[in-house]
Amino acid sequence: KNEVEQSPQNLTAQEGEFITINCSYSVGISALHWLQQHPGGGIVSLFMLSSGKKKHGRLIATINIQEKHSSLHITASHPRDSAVYICAVRKTGNQFYFGTGTSLTVIP
Amino acid sequence: KAGVTQTPRYLIKTRGQQVTLSCSPISGHRSVSWYQQTPGQGLQFLFEYFSETQRNKGNFPGRFSGRQFSNSRSEMNVSTLELGDSALYLCASSFRAGDGTEAFFGQGTRLTVV
Numbered sequence: 001k002n003e004v005e006q007s008p009q010n011l012t013a014q015e016g017e018f019i020t021i022n023c024s025y026s027v028g029i030s031a032l033h034w035l036q037q038h039p040g041g042g043i044v045s046l047f048m049l050s051s052g053k054k055k056h057g058r059l060i061a062t063i064n065i066q067e068k069h070s071s072l073h074i075t076a077s078h079p080r081d082s083a084v085y086i087c088a089v090r091k092t093g094n095q096f097y098f099g100t101g102t103s104l105t106v107i108p
Numbered sequence: 109k110a111g112v113t114q115t116p117r118y119l120i121k122t123r124g125q126q127v128t129l130s131c132s133p134i135s136g137h138r139s140v141s142w143y144q145q146t147p148g149q150g151l152q153f154l155f156e157y158f159s160e161t162q163r164n165k166g167n168f169p170g171r172f173s174g175r176q177f178s179n180s181r182s183e184m185n186v187s188t189l190e191l192g193d194s195a196l197y198l199c200a201s202s203f204r205a206g207d208g209t210e211a212f213f214g215q216g217t218r219l220t221v222v
Contacts, residue, residue, distance in 0.1 A: 033211065042114075042215030043198060086151065094139040094202050094211055095164050098151035 006099030019074040021102045023087030035086040077106045112214035126187040133201030140182040145196040189221045
C-alpha cells in the first residue's frame with residue numbers, strides 16, 4: 001500500500017469551477033508539499049504545510065495532522081491551471097514520498 | 109537567486125553505458141535529494157545527501173550511486189544502463205536536512221536509454 005494516497009487520479013473541469021484534490025498519508029511527517037508539474041516540465045512547489053491552511057492567489061491548501069489528510073483547492077479554475085498536482089510528504093530530512101498525482105484539465 | 113539547476117536537461121544513452129547527472133542546489137542549501145520519475149512507478153526516492161554525507165538511500169540497485177561535493181553540488185551516476193532506467197531524474201535542495209525548511213525542485217534531467 002502506498003504511504004501517500006491521492007484522489008482523484010484524473011479531473012476535468014470547466015473554466016471557473018472550484019476544484020479540490022485530496023491527499024491522505026499513513027506515516028508521521030514533518031511537512032507536506034503540494035507540487036505542480038506541467039507536461040515535459042520540472043516540478044514547482046506550490047505550498048509547504050505543517051499545520052493549518054495557506055493561501056496563494058487562487059490556490060488554497062489545508063492540512064489536518066490528526067486525520068493525516070490534506071486538500072488542495074483551486075478557486076475560479078483557469079486553463080493555465082492544467083497540470084499534474086502531486087502531494088509529497090516529508091518524513092525526515094529531505095526525503096519525500098509522493099502520491100501518484102492528479103492530472104487536471106481545465107476546459108475553456 | 110538562482111534556483112536548483114540540473115544538467116544536462118536531456119540525455120540519450122545506449123544500454124550498457126553509464127551516465128552522470130548533476131544537480132547544483134540553491135546557494136547556501138546543503139541538503140540535496142534525488143528522485144526518479146517513471147510513468148509506471150511515479151516519483152521514487154533515490155538518495156539524500158547532507159554536507160557530503162549520504163543520509164538515506166531508497167530501494168534501488170547498486171548501479172545507482174551518488175555523491176555530494178564540498179560546494180553542495182551533487183552528482184548521481186547510473187552504471188550499466190538498462191532500458192527501464194529511462195526516466196525523469198529530479199533533485200531537490202533545502203537549506204538543511206530537517207524540519208521546517210522548504211525544499212525546491214529542479215527542472216529535471218530526462219534520460220532516454222535506447
